[in-house]
Amino acid sequence: MTLLPLSPKISVLIPCFCQTCFLEEALASVIRQNWQDMEIIVADDASEDGASMVVEAFQRRDSRIRFYEHPQRLGLTANWNWCLREARGQTIKLMGGDDLLEAPDCLSRQWAALQKPGLALVSSARQLIDEAGEPIRIESTFSPGLHTGAAARDRMLETQTNLVGEPVCALFWRKLASRGFDPTYRQLNDMEFWFHLLTQGDLLYQSEPLVSFRMHPTQQSQQNWKCGLSSEEHVRLLLQEASKPCCSRNARRAVALWTWDMLPHLPRSSALNLMESAQRLRSQLGHIRFWFAAIGHLLRRLADRWERSIRKRIGRRNTSS
Structure with missing residues (x-):
């Protein structure tokens, strides 16, 4: 033994x-x-x-x-x-x-x-x-x-x-x-x-x-994933960690932009509870800097969607020919 x-x-x-x-x-x-x-x-x-x-x-x-x-x-x-x-x-x-x-x-x-x-x-x-x-x-x-x-x-x-x-x-x-x-x-x-x-x-x-x-x-x-618990916790955790002094500006900006995307997809009660934390994080970055970053983020997403759409059309044409 x-x-x-x-x-x-x-x-x-x-x-x-x-x-x-x-x-x-x-x-x-x-x-x-x-x-x-x-x-x-x-x-x-x-x-x-x-x-x-x-x-x-x-x-x-x-x-x-x-x-x-x-x-x-x-x-x-x-x-x-x-x-x-x-x-x-x-x-x-x-x-x-x-x-x-x-x-x-x-x-x-x-x-x-x-x-x-x-x-x-x-x-x-x-x-x-x-x-x-x-x-x-x-x-x-x-x-x-x-x-x-x-x-x-x-x-x-x-x-x-x-x-x-x-x-x-x-x-x-x-x-x-x-x-x-x-x-x-x-x-x-x-x-x-x-x-x-x-x-x-x-x-x-x-x-x-x-x-x-x-x-x-x-x-x-x-x-937990099926009941939606994970998404709410995910946003809450990243907002919590990104607001700490040890977080770099790049990481803070990435979380702020990601949260901007995620909040509309959460249940209304969860989104409202997290909104104040999200706004505080944006203020740490500076509102002007955040909105410039948000516009760039949105444009990159639109460009990615446009590129995927073009590739699908080309693929369908190649298949039909």
């Missing part, structure tokens, strides 16, 4: 809800790592789908695994924060019960990379897989190597994208994560947390897909 170290270097946290059909595969991917100095915490969020039987089978041969069943549903972010509070490791690897550590040296490579002074986190590309575990595509969102925290934050704001990736992609220092995940975010809690970490240190990105992120219709993120 593999024994639990008293003060592990890595805490692998697996908060799960109704993921028992994937949990055995997820745990097996952690156990087969060539890294031994870790604890594994599985926290089932009152799903009552038999997760305990899966985990107990692993516990009989590996004492590094600790299992908890919440008597009442906490919710996604609260369960993540519960796991963080229970962790004893120097660093954190947070993954869903349906995710995989694809490479057997994922933890050892990310631990070694994180030893570089000044880093807050390490992240890698990921293999997207479907419900059956079949590969969909590889997503690599940053150029490999070191990115300062400020540059990584600005790039995420300029592209309006979670470039760090899902939690399974990252390994980060527990001492920098004492604040936990912001409970006011249900969908973009990971992206908000990356912004928080990147104010405290830098990012090292590994272009190899060391992990797999599973996409399936029943996962919580898919449900």
